[in-house]
Amino acid sequence: DGGITQSPKYLFRKEGQNVTLSCEQNLNHDAMYWYRQDPGQGLRLIYYSQIVNDFQKGDIAEGYSVSREKKESFPLTVTSAQKNPTAFYLCASSIRTVGADTQYFGPGTRLTVL
Amino acid sequence: GESVGLHLPTLSVQEGDNSIINCAYSNSASDYFIWYKQESGKGPQFIIDIRSNMDKRQGQRVTVLLNKTVKHLSLQIAATQPGDSAVYFCAERDRGGTSYGKLTFGQGTILTVHP
Numbered sequence: 001d002g003g004i005t006q007s008p009k010y011l012f013r014k015e016g017q018n019v020t021l022s023c024e025q026n027l028n029h030d031a032m033y034w035y036r037q038d039p040g041q042g043l044r045l046i047y048y049s050q051i052v053n054d055f056q057k058g059d060i061a062e063g064y065s066v067s068r069e070k071k072e073s074f075p076l077t078v079t080s081a082q083k084n085p086t087a088f089y090l091c092a093s094s095i096r097t098v099g100a101d102t103q104y105f106g107p108g109t110r111l112t113v114l
Numbered sequence: 115g116e117s118v119g120l121h122l123p124t125l126s127v128q129e130g131d132n133s134i135i136n137c138a139y140s141n142s143a144s145d146y147f148i149w150y151k152q153e154s155g156k157g158p159q160f161i162i163d164i165r166s167n168m169d170k171r172q173g174q175r176v177t178v179l180l181n182k183t184v185k186h187l188s189l190q191i192a193a194t195q196p197g198d199s200a201v202y203f204c205a206e207r208d209r210g211g212t213s214y215g216k217l218t219f220g221q222g223t224i225l226t227v228h229p
Contacts, residue, residue: 006157040122042203042219043158090157102148103205103217105157 003027004106006091011111013078013085021076021109023091030096032074033103036060037088046089049074050096078111086113122201124224133191135223137204140185144206144218149178149189152222153200161189161202191225199227 003026013019025032031050035043045058049068063082068074074093078085088110092103127133139147145166150158162173164180164187171178177190187204203222 004157040221042221045216102160102163104160105150107157108155110155 004091004093004104006089006106006109008109009107011109013111013113015113016080018077018079019111021078021089021091021111023074023076023106024072025074025091025093025106026072027093027104028071029093029104030071031094031101032068033092033094034058034064034066034074034076035090035092037090037108043090046076085111087111122222122224124226126226126228127194129194129196129227129229131194133194133198133225133227135189135191135202135225137187137189137220137223138185139187139204139206139218139220141206141208141218142182142185143208146207147178147180147187148205148207148217149176149187149202150205150219151198151200151202158203194225194227196227196229199225201225 005024007022033048034046037043044060046064047055047058047066049055052068052071055066055068063079065077088108090108091106094101094103148163149161151161152158162176162178164171164178169180175192179188201222201224203220205217205219207217
């Protein structure tokens with residue numbers, strides 16, 4: 001898990017609620033990412049940020065929002081517009097996005113919609 | 115290798131055997147590859163990486179082989195231990211023309227090591 005922390009580890013949400021997942025890194029990495037992992041599937045990119053105050057949509061951004069106000073933090077909000085939010089959410093960071101820089105992952109947050 | 119759907123490929127080995135996990139990729143523009151290990155309920159852990167200008171790279175007990183001709187990547191684990199039991203997946207990066215080198219992840223292979 002290195003220097004990337006995610007909280008909470010488990011999160012339960014009622015339908016119609018927005019919830020925010022926390023991701024913090026102390027690796028001084030410029031780039032941060034949010035992925036969603038469903039059983040038997042590869043990781044799918046939700047949003048990424050190359051630098052503070054900048055972020056871009058990934059492949060499945062609908063129903064999610066992010067902010068990048070600090071280099072260390074990249075919170076993800078799962079909104080009520082996300083139709084199937086139950087999944088394992090993974091945050092990652094890398095030194096930069098250009099070049100062959102490895103992405104390092106946090107421990108994940110498992111979100112369950114009740 | 116990787117497959118589509120809910121049923122991941124599986125590999126069962128005895129403790130002490132060598133394991134080989136395969137990954138096929140389709141993007142000839144990919145120039146960087148990573149192997150990750152993911153234990154149940156945890157985040158993926160970096161194992162080893164390789165650039166497209168290499169065909170082999172060795173780490174501690176692990177070796178990655180890259181065959182660009184057939185777009186095939188493999189991870190070899192020597193003297194496999196019960197602690198190696200996990201899902202292993204590969205990721206490839208498309209150098210593309212954008213500033214963001216997007217990683218595409220395979221679905222994974224389940225490795226089970228029997229004592």
